[in-house]
Amino acid sequence: EDKVVQSPLSLVVHEGDTVTLNCSYEVTNFRSLLWYKQEKKAPTFLFMLTSSGIEKKSGRLSSILDKKELFSILNITATQTGDSAIYLCAVEVYNFNKFYFGSGTKLNVKP
Amino acid sequence: EAQVTQNPRYLITVTGKKLTVTCSQNMNHEYMSWYRQDPGLGLRQIYYSMNVEVTDKGDVPEGYKVSRKEKRNFPLILESPSPNQTSLYFCASSSGSPSYEQYFGPGTRLTVT
Numbered sequence: 001e002d003k004v005v006q007s008p009l010s011l012v013v014h015e016g017d018t019v020t021l022n023c024s025y026e027v028t029n030f031r032s033l034l035w036y037k038q039e040k041k042a043p044t045f046l047f048m049l050t051s052s053g054i055e056k057k058s059g060r061l062s063s064i065l066d067k068k069e070l071f072s073i074l075n076i077t078a079t080q081t082g083d084s085a086i087y088l089c090a091v092e093v094y095n096f097n098k099f100y101f102g103s104g105t106k107l108n109v110k111p
Numbered sequence: 112e113a114q115v116t117q118n119p120r121y122l123i124t125v126t127g128k129k130l131t132v133t134c135s136q137n138m139n140h141e142y143m144s145w146y147r148q149d150p151g152l153g154l155r156q157i158y159y160s161m162n163v164e165v166t167d168k169g170d171v172p173e174g175y176k177v178s179r180k181e182k183r184n185f186p187l188i189l190e191s192p193s194p195n196q197t198s199l200y201f202c203a204s205s206s207g208s209p210s211y212e213q214y215f216g217p218g219t220r221l222t223v224t
Binding site: 102 | 142144146151152153154155156159160161167169170201205207212213214215216217218
């Protein structure tokens with residue numbers, strides 16, 4: 001059975017802290033892994049990863065994929081209250097456009 | 112403005128009364144999907160479509176139907192809604208290669224009593 005597992009389920013940090021969110025997966029015919037941020041509305045795209053070991057970076061956020069160990073991490077440095085959200089990991093398989101999502105990590109950044 | 116729209120945004124209905132949630136995108140995207148989101152379960156894919164007249168089941172298709180007669184529209188049909196279909200529903204679209212970044216609609220909150 002294909003599955004995506006995120007950890008931790010929730011996290012509370014203070015502004016300025018660095019956090020690491022985890023996503024592990026077991027799927028057949030892996031194609032890509034995507035990270036999304038969801039505030040009180042629809043998810044918004046952060047990163048798409050297809051190759052192992054290549055870091056994607058956007059400002060204070062970065063992500064990397066390990067296809068051998070079947071996981072990805074999302075790092076957020078110097079966290080701000082605006083980073084408070086649910087972070088979703090999704091894996092696409094080779095049926096194109098077929099996705100499996102994890103249950104998300106709820107991040108709460110306190111001032 | 113590039114966007115995915117869904118209607119209605121909120122709906123309260125009764126068991127067994129057929130309903131349709133519409134989804135439309137203006138980006139000429141080939142790929143479209145429907146998801147439901149329930150607390151603690153993340154997003155689960157209901158159906159997806161690779162192009163006009165090409166659809167396939169996602170993870171949780173039971174109780175739902177879809178159609179893709181035009182590229183821009185991908186309605187979700189609940190023929191006989193039941194309370195366990197109470198959920199937050201998202202439609203999404205993407206262009207496909209090289210990036211499968213999905214653009215999500217604003218969501219439809221459905222309550223079935």
